[in-house]
Amino acid sequence: MDLKNQPVPEGSHLLEVDDLKMYFHTQDGVVKAVDGVSYNLDRGETLGVVGESGSGKSVTAMTIMGLIDMPPGKIEGGDVRYRGLSLFEMTEKQMQDIRGNDIAMVFQDPMTSLNPVYTIGRQLGEGLRLHRGYSKEQATKRAIELLDMVGIPNPEQRVKDYPHQFSGGMRQRVMIAMALACDPDILIADEPTTALDVTIQAQIIELMQEMQEKNGNAIIMITHDLGVVADVADKIMVMYAGRPVEFGTADEIFYNPVHPYTWGLVRSIPEALVDEKKPLTPIKGNPPSLVNVPKGCSFSPRCPYATDRCRNERPDTYTTETGHYSRCHYSMDPEFVAKNAPTNSRRRAEENGAADAVAGKGGEA
Amino acid sequence: MDKNTDMPIYAVDEKSGAQGGPVNQGSPEPETTAAAKPTRTLWSDAWGRLRKNKLAMIGAIWIIFIVIVALTCDLWAPQWLGSPTQIDSSQMSELSKLPPSAEHPFGTDALGRDVLCRVIYGSRISLSVGILATAISTVIGLVMGALAAYYGGIWDTIIMRLADIFLAFPYTLFVIVLIAVLGQSITNVFIAIGLLGWPSIARVFRSAILSVKENDYVDAARAMGASDARIVIRHIFPNSVASIVVYATMNIGGAILTESALSYLGMGVTPPTPSWGIMIEDGQTYLATQPWLMLFPGLAIITTVLAFTLLGDGLRDALDVKMKDA
């Protein structure tokens, strides 16, 4: 059965995550690692998932892939549907067919995600032999094509090499080649460039975009770096303490964010300085323990605008017509948003008038 | 997947610190959860984790029980069960090989002695061999391992190759040869088992030190100007001692087994001193007819060794700081 060749049922999306909850039961209590995540994804789209460590962004992806050990993990609610079929109702055998074939994943650490005792060619071909029943020769031939596709020079030779003979950036290319080997519908990339240098990061992002253009797959890009999602994402989900706090198109998140946590993140990033030094604007305090999530809004202890209502009452999801949603009591109050949201290049451009709009973008550096 | 990274469990009280520099703590932030919990030391933390490990606690209780029995048996065992060694030749035929009963819970052996009493006194030999021999191995192993790891280079090469040579010999055979050379006595059993046990402890300690040495806090101490002695005592030793505690605990079980094997082979304790190994040797002749002669000392060995192994396993999990880290 090849799910990805079947049409997406009418009224469904390629991937639908619906109020997903994944809790870990530990000695110290119940860790609500993922607590109510929802989104839809279609082919050709890129979803950026942004959050700090411990925000549940990786656990969400691992849950979709069925890679969480249960126990200690337990799905406490919600559903994940791929082409209209619930992944949670599938047998382990069906999940194995989906993993790598329909939904593939690229991990953060290219150093540990390749098996050191097998050649690159063998590891690349493994999925094809498993899912497509390729012969050894066919698999090797395809492996060479894949290496060539991800820009590894001299692929006929390199296919026989072992992982330690590749540099970090090259290994991440191999990982991408491996993930794309079976032409998956969805590519989940969990911090794919975090372990890499900036110049290599630029290469890898460009490669992923090129591959998406060619194959039309959807990408879920998990990262802590707003710069990376600005580059690739169509939609962005901002996560905090296991819950999505804001979701919208890239334009909405960057130019019209409504959640104070998103504002805090944007303000924390050191922006390029031109004339004078400015102190950074961090978010005060530390992320909460997931065992003991604050009552009310989980961001309220760190939120500079928090009121008693925030500290006591968990905010609902406020959604606009465009699907832009936020979990903040005050995000629907335009006055509050206008007063407190950080400025951005578009706003500056508007303020400066059309005449010097171009100068306002900050230019090259 | 690293669940640990997703479970921050730390003090949640940080002050804003937004502008760096001194921040006055005007109104103390509510510290509900953090303040309620008293500060735990790592040892008490480890104890808390050990306590939750049922198997390890069963092991520990069994060990404590045996230790108490071994220490106090002189006070009550002879009155209750008679002498573990003396043979009453007049009544021997009546008392010989009685099955377990209320009077003799574990039965009696061929010479009419109470098996329970001999098992109880046998624990003295087993425990003292286990603990003393392990102590000897541990002291030698710690010194050798520390020298090899801290000074490295030629020291490392010599000590570790020496350890390899020791480990290449068939262990029990080596112990037997050593006892044959030293003469057969209980003291020499301690010494032989102790002397031959050091290489594995040295290896464990060496690798523990080497991995601790990699940590930045060792570099941090050097960068502060700390002396070598301070680095070893304050930083390296406390962080590598856990692996030794674990290993030594398990090693006690191993030493008890070795002693039993030696006694069984007639190379350990000399009769009539009761030892579990000797009792098994004595009892095996009657395995088909009077199985209790072998069963009870055998059970004693198995449960005691298992208890040390379970406790060791539990300690390993409990003392692993990394479980709270990362």
Added chain:
Amino acid sequence: MADEKNAPTKADDAAASVPSDLEGHVDAQGRYPLLSVQHLSKEFPVDSGVFASKMSKRVSAVDDISFDIFPGETFGLVGESGCGKSTTGRCIMRLTNPTGGKVFFNGENVADMKKKDLKSMRHDMQFIFQDPYASLNPRMTIGEIISEPLIIHGEMTDKKERLDFVRELLDEVGLNPEHINRYPHEFSGGQRQRVGIARAFALRPKLIICDEPVSALDVSIQAQVLNLLSGLQEQYGTAYLFIAHDLSVVQHISNRVAVMYLGNLMELSDWKTLYAQPYHPYTQSLLSAVPVPDPDVQRSRKRIILAGDPPSPIDPPTGCRFHTRCPIAKEICSKERPELKEVAPGHFCACHFAAPFPIKESSINL
């Protein structure tokens, strides 16, 4: 509070009689540098152990680099992983021994100091580590950790005085002084890094080497720690050698910035010029590769994406070490190593074709 011990130390005396090696190394105000790194090199043997032969290959991690750090300034050292920036810091602190060159701190050469002098040098120079988890001994309370430098250097022998001082330090770095008896595992990454900072400041050093102090932290915490570092610097006049891979972080904290590539210094300038007008093609491409959190800007700007990976330092390229990836390399680049030349006042660049924005749109296919 610690002023009495900051009274004239050996260092100030030494500054009065400046050794010949520091001549000509003055800044605009006529001050001598606090730290002067001169032709520093560090090679590691690739094999080690008994059977490593004398002929075995060597990794040239740092190759002939020179720079000065003046009192109270922050000197940023940026580069990609494996470029030797951390090794440079460790050589200066003598956590590893340099294989060539000199490092003058307070006018004395750290590179050939004996143990006793090293200890007194380490009173005035401290280190902040990258990994807030590995850099604190898990078996010590944070009080013990922060007092350790004081104990080692025999300061504040009175325990009560010492603990009061540690509490003050905790307050200063934004931690609750009541947590003095807690263990590192009870704190988050950002809080632990604050403990590391308190420890580094305990002796009121003149220079702190910060080796990627924020790269393991989340952005919101990173900003807190950077502000804390700036605040403490303002208060105590400490100089920083700030080692990082993140250009925007370095720009925020540094007065002057140097860019390293494969063991060589490529460009060195004040923070403004280096970013506004890079002269080295490597600096230019590095700046261009940093993703900007602004989709409009990302879509509109043209980026230079360097091909390939940095070569291995075991067999570094001849001539300019960057020539294998440089879009504007010519024949000379593979033959001659370019000197670090002053291309504008206070702006140094090691490139045969040093010019503002050397990579033009015409020189590569964008």
